[in-house]
Amino acid sequence: MINRVKEAYPNTSLFGTTLREVISANLHLWGAIVSSGDDWHTIMPREIGVLDRIGGGDGFVGGLLYGLLQGWDIQKCSEFGWASGALAATMLTDYAQPADPEQVWSIWNGNARVKR
Numbered sequence: 001m002i003n004r005v006k007e008a009y010p011n012t013s014l015f016g017t018t019l020r021e022v023i024s025a026n027l028h029l030w031g032a033i034v035s036s037g038d039d040w041h042t043i044m045p046r047e048i049g050v051l052d053r054i055g056g057g058d059g060f061v062g063g064l065l066y067g068l069l070q071g072w073d074i075q076k077c078s079e080f081g082w083a084s085g086a087l088a089a090t091m092l093t094d095y096a097q098p099a100d101p102e103q104v105w106s107i108w109n110g111n112a113r114v115k116r
Contacts, residue, residue, distance in 0.1 A: 059087060084096050
């Protein structure tokens with residue numbers, strides 16, 4: 001799919017999409033693919049608990065764009081996007097509301113510990 005979109009938009013340099021497999025309403029496998037030029041970055045799907053699936057893709061794009069604005073490499077942007085999308089899927093709003101980037105990185109790392 002991404003290769004077809006690349007052909008249709010040859011002046012665009014970054015393409016991405018989420019990968020979602022619905023196990024049940026509250027359990028999904030969540031992953032992503034990002035293409036930057038000839039480089040492909042794949043985040044293999046991992047289980048996430050889902051409260052409201054609406055907004056996960058938007059959260060992914062928002063996190064990806066945040067990383068680009070920070071000047072991060074594409075792999076790090078992809079990981080942050082994945083975690084931002086996963087966070088959005090765990091909230092009743094259609095968007096993620098992280099307190100700070102560290103909270104998003106905790107999601108990427110699979111850390112559910114409370115830090116005070």
